[in-house]
Amino acid sequence: MRQQYVFAAYIRNPETNPCPEAIEERRMKIYCELFYNNVEGFIANSFPVLRQIIPDKQWYAMIRDYFANHLSHAPLFPEMPREFVKYLEHERTMQPDDPPFILELAHYEWVELALSILDEHVEEEIIIPDSDFLDAIPVISPLAWPLNYHFPVHKISSDFQPCVPGAMQTHLIVYRDADFEVHFMEINSVTARLLQLISTNDHKSARILLQQIAVELNHVHPDIVIHGGMEVLDELRKRHVILGIYS
Structure with missing residues (x-):
């Protein structure tokens, strides 16, 4: 169990957490890139307008912070956009170059996905x-x-x-x-x-x-x-x- 926590901690933030002793660092870097790229791509596709208007350097820094620090309460991929909105609303410290509408725009884009997959019965x-x-x-x-x-x-x-x-x-x-x-x-x-x-x-x-x-x-x-x-x-x-x- 401890090895799993060390493994996950390194993947989330390899700059501040040690590499698991039993795994070659080169291989761990491959895992890090795969996991991060998967999350970044999914978030970018879920928030296309937000991704379009935020410069690359700022976007990647924000996703890296989300990936490293946000503790998701839902393991399912369709729930990840909602988790990202929670991160923006409750955890992210607004940066000087953040657009002032960043949270509202993210919520607006999330709603479309949320409704498209909502399992709601109409009586x-x-x-x-x-x-x-x-x-x-x-x-x-x-x-x-x-x-x-x-x-x-x-x-x-x-x-x-x-x-x-x-x-x-x-x-x-x-x-x-x-x-x-x-x-x-x-x-x-x-x-x-x-x-x-x-x-x-x-x-x-x-x-x-x-x-x-x-x-x-x-x-x-x-x-x-x-x-x-x-x-x-x-x-x-x-x-x-x-x-x-x-x-």
């Missing part, structure tokens, strides 16, 4: 898909995640890298369709609030939720909010973000 037997849900309880898909960011992460590229957060929060929905394709949709703050209410609601109708939003907005014509909200819900139902109503 279709308790949902009526084609029905008027103004006076019924709307159901949001477990395969649809509302997201809020300070940076417009869906627009970031090698040509667009904002230095400061946007004046308004960026609201997105990421969802998976029946063909297992993952899509992103930008929404406004009112739609984001409506989805937030729906996701925590089990007894209020769409009408009541929209009336609540009209009160929060201090809108002088609640019927306008209700009408606009129903148009939004109809569009979201077409995209399978809203599944229907409880039967």
